[in-house]
Amino acid sequence: MLGRCISPQQNQNPLGNPVQHKNQTKHMKQQHSVTIDELGITISTGSLARLANGSVTISKGETTVFVSATAAEELRSPDQDFFPLTVDYREKFAAAGRFPGGYFRREGKPSDKEILTSRLCDRPLRPLFPEGFLNEVQVIGLLLSADLVNEPDVLMVNAASAALLCSDIPWNGPIGCIRLGRVEGKFVVNPTHEEQFASDLDLIYVGNERDMMMIEGSADQIPEADFIAALEYAHKAIQPIIAAQRKLASLCAKKKRVFPLVVCEPKALAICERVAAEGDQLKKAIFLASKKERGDAVKAVVEKSKAACQAELGAVFDARQIKIAFEKLQEKVYRSAIIENGQRADGRGTNDLRPISCQVDVLPRVHGSAIFQRGETQGLVLATLGTSKDAQDVDAITGGAKSKSFLLHYNFPPFSVGETGRFGMTSRRETGHGNLAERSLLSVLPSEQDFPYSIRLVSEIMESNGSTSMASVCGGTLALMDAGVPIKAPVAGISCGLVTEEKDGKVVKHRVLTDIIGAEDHYGDMDFKICGTTEGITGFQLDLKIHGLPIEIAKEAIMQNKVTRDQILGYMVSTLSAPRAELKPCAPRTHRLKIPSDKIGALIGPGGKNIKRITEYTGCQLDIDQDDSGWVTIFATDGEKLARAINEVNLISAQIELEKTYKGVVRSVKEFGAFVECLPGQEGLVHISELADFRVNRVEDIVKLGDEIIVKCVGIDDKGRVRLSRRAAIAEKEGREYAPAPKPAFDRPERPRRPFRERGGDNDGGEG
Secondary structure (H helix, E strand, O other), X not given: OOOOEEOOOOOEOOOOOEOOOOOOOOHHHHOEEEEEOOXXXXXXXXXXXXXXXXXXXXXXXXXXXXXXXXXXXXXXXXXXXXXXXXXXXXXXHHHHOXXXXXXXXXXXXXXXXXXXXXXXXXXXXXXXXXXXXXXXXXXXXXXXXXXXXXOOHHHHHHHHHHHHHOOOOOOOOOOEEEEEEEEOOEXXXXXXXHHHHOOOEEEEEEEOOOOEEEEEEEEEEEOHHXXXXXXXXXXXXXXXXXXXXXXXXXXXXXXXXXXXXXXXXXXXXXXXHHHHXXXXXXXXXHOOOOHHHHHHHHHHHXXXXXXXHXXXXXXXXOHHXXXXXXXXXXXXXXXXXXXXXXXXOOOOOOOOOXXXXXXXXXXXXXXXXXXXXXXXXXXXXXXXXXXXXXXXXXXXXXXXXXXXXXXXXEEXXXXXXXXXXXXXXXXXXXXXXXXXXXXXXXXXOOOOOOOOOEEEEEEEEEEOOOOXXXXXXXXHHHHHXXXXXXXXXXXXXXXXXXXXXXXXXEEEEEEXXXXXXXXXXXXXXXXXXXXXOOOOEEEEEEEEOXXXXXXXXXXXXXXXXXXXXXXXXXXXXXXXXXXXXXXXXXXXXXXXXXXXXXXXXXXXXXXXHHHHHHHHHHOOEEEEOOOOOOXXXXXXXXXXXXXXXXXXXXXXXXXXXXXXXXXXXXXXXXXXXXXXXXXXXXXXXXXXXXXXXXXXXXXHHOOOOOXXXXXXXXXXXXXXXXXXXXXXXXXXXXXXXXXXXXXOOOOOOOOOOOOHHHHOOXXXXXXX
């Protein structure tokens, strides 16, 4: 339920917390604030950015986000035919009490987190603007304070909704947004970072009072029934947020402005409709076999209509009207055929998949590769295995994970749709699609302890006609298995579409479409992507073009998606049934071993001397777990180098054993013998009598400092002091029996002692 409301007369600071001042200015009286007690969220307006059409500040804990909404007074150009909505979210390092990195010490291009949050906010806002409203709208969000506990992304969505609702911009909101987790079987609304790590569900849910508007997130193979229960729980949880926004808007009492709407002129529409209906040429064009054929045929009808409009309208002809008219006409043909007859442009039924083909091991030298083809959608996915040093550092201002060892990068070149365009720069769309595929595969990857590699997938879209992100998931699964990554289960993904017929604002007829093509996405009402295994859901994303999706239709789409996913998994498993048992020859090799905890320092050595020596000598990378458990991970480019590194680590962690023979290095020479290092950091004494089978007068006659010699351990006393023997090692090598050296004998006899009186002294002279 809605908590307290602070009246306009009550003075408060810009973040909505009441303060007391002796002098109240006029503009301070315009501040308003509402608090949602059960969620700990406060939304305020009226104190910051008062020249924007709408602006709010939202807080949860000590995390604070500011959002503004501004609309342009006029269209960008007279021939504009699209709605330029931009949503930008930025995180300021000052919010976490930090300086930005880099030479200039200021924020630069947006991070992936900022891009994903911007897209998360854009998608549910866009369908709620009036049709024909084409004035540019800009929504800007700034993270002002971060407590490293509460995530700001859901706050951004709620604040954007509140800013638009409290503005004079026409918009059919509000919407509410929460993040829903599940910890030990219980749902948790807006979990903290710590709770998210323990959760098997990460659902971001956006909806209005009646229906859902947008969802996205990931799960750990959650069953469909549990997923539906989570959606129903989340829809109830957003209602206090919506009520609070309506209360805040009523306090502001700002009237919505009337903007001129761009609609098709009736005369131009009538001419285009007449030309398109001649011989049913538009309908015939739309139902041709391939995407290119359909596109070329529709262009021909458009050109005929353009010529007819120029001839009949003359000076008042507006070329923009042709495009608007044909958007309407194509939408009508597509939707009516589906609603009335279940007829789709490519001849399929509503539940039918396009033809699927899968290939693996398609390229040499790469660690894993696959091609996944579904109709005219084709993705080439490459897998690369790397060391822990290849993991991506995450410079997160808001908390969470500090690094990522699994990356999926999605590329959408213009040739994939038969066009020219910008190439080489990663777009926001590419970042978003890659993230969806990445989180859909993450839950089936092995742990870093079981498979200590960094993993990168690159999805190159070669052909595009619907759901390329889902092709990336399917191709990514095959590429991982081809690379020998022991995934828990294969993952497939597919998108479901929707066409509805409404009456009095309610859906009276609908059809859910399996495996939508690009035109069905464009002219339809929904793009509902779900990924998962045979056990359950791993990733999902819902985008709408209507004002809400009833939960009953959502349930139907979820279950229909499940049936289709299982079909796709059947095709994939028939191509490659399980991860390969061995890595590709060109893939890096790894080995994980454990040494005694007290040997970690010896392995590292003073100033890292030992581990640097091993790295240079073997050409391998050694990673030591930071928890002092003694686990060491070795990465090598081939088996020979790996074996060499394993031997070096084992030598450091091993102990000198009795009766074992070693190849050691003379580290110091004394009169009584030589100290020999048998294992790294472990020495023993070779007594001078044990250096050779004959009498040795000087130690230097046999060994010198730095010499390598073969020695055998012949004794270890209670204090751990080691006695070594070169003589015993030589005897063992020659097959002779070794006997300890006898006590040394002296060559000269002992000199007899003279009587006391013969030594001289006081008795020699007697008395005089």
